[in-house]
Amino acid sequence: MHARRFSYVGPAEIRDEAVTVGAFAVRSATLLADWLxxxxxxxxxxxxxxxxxxxxxxxxxPRRSEHVALAGGRDVLAAGEMMFARDASGWHVLEVTNQSTGYCPDPDCWPAVRESLDRLGIAHPGDFTAKVVFRCCPSCGERNIVRDGDFTCALCDSELPARWNFTSA
Incomplete structure (x- = not known):
């Protein structure tokens, strides 16, 4: 299966000024445990x-870091937020979501997250614990989060498409 690539779709000034402090490339579950x-x-x-x-x-x-800075300005297979917890068996993903207003990834990016975590041997919930539905308004170009199934642009009240519609590589 070919994974979809997500390009940065957020404001250029955020991309141009973004700096990530404390970024960590996860190479193993042991190094992740040490970092956490x-x-x-x-x-x-x-x-x-x-x-x-x-x-x-x-x-x-850290949470307040920009996804685009963490990705070095490049396209990604997935982006969002992840919370870890520790129990007797070690660290595991407690919560994970595709919440990234810079990349606006579709929830169908979960397989990339799962494969990355599985390869590292990090236990996870098996899917996003909260799925965010993003759409780009065809009328005004605004990025939107669809809430409660309401596919209406928050800025201009135009109808949003049913399918993910951001430009992606």
């Missing part, structure tokens, strides 16, 4: 920003 342990409980009370690179690698950064 160093972050401390205060930082782990909220989700982390994540991307899955075109190579299928998982990148993590």
């Amino acid at each position: 342990a160093v972050r401390g409980s205060a930082d782990l009370g909220e989700p982390l920003t994540f991307v899955v690179t075109l190579d299928g690698d998982l990148g993590l950064a």
Whole structure:
């Protein structure tokens, strides 16, 4: 199966000024555990920003980091937020979502996230715990989050398409 690539669709000024501090390329479950342990409980009370690179690698950064900075401005296979928890068996993904207003990925990007986590041996919930539906308004070009099945543009009240419609590589 060929994974869809998601290009950055957010504001150019965010892309041009984005800096990610504390970014981490996850190379193994052991290194992830060490990185999470160093972050401390205060930082782990909220989700982390994540991307899955075109190579299928998982990148993590503090939540307020821009996805586009974490991705180095490149296209991604997935982007969103991920929260980890620790139990007797170690660290696992507690929550994961495709919430990224910079890339606006479709929920169908889950397989890229799953494959990345599976390759690292990191337990996960099996799908996004919350799925965000993004659409681009064909009338005004605004990025929208569809809430409660209402496919109406928040800016101009135009009808939004039923299918994901951002330009992607």
